[in-house]
Amino acid sequence: MTRGPHARARHTRPQPSAMDKLLWQHRAVARDSLQRLLRSPVATAITVSVIAIALLLPALLFLLQQNLGSGIAELDRSARISVYLETGLSDSEAEEVSNYLQTWDSLLSVELVSSSQALADFSENAGLAGVLASLAENPLPATLLLIPRTSDLADLEALQAELESLPEVAVVELDRTWIARLQAIRNFVSLLGRALLLFVLLGLFAIIGNTIRLAIENRRQEIRVQKLVGATDAYIARPFLYTGFLLGSAGGLVACLLLLVLWLLLGQSSRELAALYNNGFELANLSLVSAIGLVLLGGGTGWLSALISSYRNIAAIDP
Amino acid sequence: MIRFDDVSKHYAGGQAALSQLSFEIARGEMVFVTGHSGAGKSTLLKLILGMEKSSAGQVLVNGSNLNRLPRNKIPYHRRGIGAVFQDHQLLFDRSVADNVALPLQIAGFHPQETRRRVRAALDKVGLLSKEKMFPERLSGGEQQRVGIARAVVNRPQIILADEPTGNLDPELSADVMKVFEQFKSVGVSLLLASHNLSLVKQLNYRTLTLSEGRLIRDGRS
Known part of the structure; x- marks a missing residue:
């Protein structure tokens, strides 16, 4: 109880830095x-x-x-143009259009899905084989799947217009609008x-x-x-x-x-x-x-x- | 060390707690303040601690004018003062040792150094054996001594105490006074408010007597 108030211990440690504190x-x-x-x-x-x-x-x-x-x-990588041909077209007529488009420089590739093939794919995928079989006539058109060289929206729209002007073509669908x-x-x-x-x-x-x-x-x-x-x-x-x-x-x-x-x-x-x-x-x-x-x-x-x-x-x- | 120049303090109600107080306390001087309750003793201590500002006059502590001390400097001012409060101001959610350690933690002492100093301070007031207890389980007198240990633990240059022996029996009061005298002997200035006139008389130190906020006597009792 009676140690001097300032009696420091002998082993006073060095002054700590502000950082340490x-x-x-x-x-x-x-x-x-x-x-x-x-x-x-x-x-x-x-x-x-x-x-x-x-x-x-x-x-x-x-x-x-x-x-x-x-x-x-x-x-974007799979940007495509789907061209639906008129429903009345025969498979050979569709083939002709396809061959014609293959000569276009603006297209990388042209793939033809004939109307009979489309019907087969559709009934398989959608499980509607029964309904489709009951139809007298194939309601599906032949389709051309085009991969364009360009991905620019304006160029694609020009290409779309050009394709639409062909008489065999019913509808041109540009994936770009969806994008x-x-x-x-x-x-x-x-x-x-x-x-x-x-x-x-x-x-x-x-x-x-x-x-x-x-x-x-x-x-x-x-x-x-x-x-x-x-x-x-x-x-x-x-x-x-x-x-x-x-x-x-x-x-x-x-x-x-x-x-x-x-x-x-x-x-x-x-x-x-x-x-x-x-x-x-x-x-x-x-x-x-x-x-x-x-x-x-x-x-x-x-x-x-x-x-x-x-x-x-x-x-x-x-x- | 402490100088009051014509200091007055009015509270919002208009009543004067202190009026035109002037005195000086030198380094290493121990001074009592007495007076009946409400005479202004507590206000005097609050002014020195920077808890309140004077309405008129200058309070100078350790060279700085408290009226001009910016708010953000007040904590550093208080670190140089050890204060013992009448209501102890202990924290009941931590142990005696942690209460005493508070000023050291705030000043950023190393935990080990803090422990050493806390034990030394508790030893001085005779409470080393109770360092792990919580204040709630201590008597009023013991709580008061914890407050004293906390006031001296950072080795302040000034010690202020409001009724430091108020809850202590004569023997413990004498012990506490001995602790204060040790601090005085190494150059600490002490200002002790007390209305225990017999103790004050017996110790025969310089005494400031306040009455209704006025200094009516300044001299040895």
Whole structure:
């Protein structure tokens, strides 16, 4: 009880650097924030799932846009022109048209599907053999599948007009118009995703900011005492910033897991869908980089909203 | 170390807590403040800690004028002052040792160094055996001594104490005073508010007597 107040131990360690001090404090504070979150698991789980679901929506739209993009690329490579000939044409007449088109430089290849072959394919694929067999006449026209040399929309439209002017041709269908529509849908989805992201971020600011405000309210007395013994606002805010960051990152991580579950559920049906379009398209999941991005987006938003909320609320506590 | 120049403090209601107070406390000086409750003792300590600002006059502590100290510098100002509060201001969700460690953690001491200093401070107030207990299980006097250990743990240049012996029996009061005297002997300035007049008289230190916010006496009791 009676040692001199300044009787220093002989083994006083060298003065630690400011960097060291910061490191110890941060390590202790990060651990403390995590422990506090884990001590109230239900409240934490609810907050994390709200954040996860909020992040899931724009992430889903982002994925949809990505998948539409790769779907378009896949369709682009197989851009075709389907030329439906008049129904009255005989197989040999169709052959003649086909031979004529093969002389065109603008076409890479010409494939003729005669009306009888079309009938056979159709009844096999669509399982309508019974219905078709009952028809007196083959209702299907002969078709020419053309692969054009160009993929430019204007050139394709010119080619389409040229083909339509042939008397044997009934309808020319350009896949390109379909692609253009898909492109427009994709742009729309992308815009929608960005707008939604903005709203979601605003919502996250409100959710996390409020969580932090309540946490500060609960620790009011502790903050008062900290201020009395010389804590800066930055020091007091630090655990709350970690709380915000941890909540946000956990939300991002859970959103990634939910996306993975969705991808596993939808993968099979998407392959079936792609097969219907004779298309090797695979439903893309979030890449690792995007997944890390999503976690960081959550963490960053959590940190920033905690920063805003804690500085306002901590400054308001006066010892 | 502490200088009051014609300091007055009015609260919003208009009543004056302190009026035209002037005194100076030198380095290594131990001074008592007495007066009945409501005479302005607590307000005086709050002004020095920067918890409140004077309405008129200058408060100078360790060379800096508290009226001109920006808000973000106040924490650093407080780190140089060890304060013992009448209501102890302990945190009940952490152990005695963790309570005492608070000023060191804030100042960024290494955990090992913190432990060593905390044990030394608790030893001084005779509570080393209770370092792992929670304040709730301690008596009022023990809580008060935890507050004293926390005030001295960072080896401040100034110690302020509001009724530091209020809950202590005479023997413990004498022990606590011995701790304060040790700090005085190494150049720490102490300002102790107390209405325990017999203790103040017995120790015969310089005493500021306040009445209704005015300094009515400044001298040895």
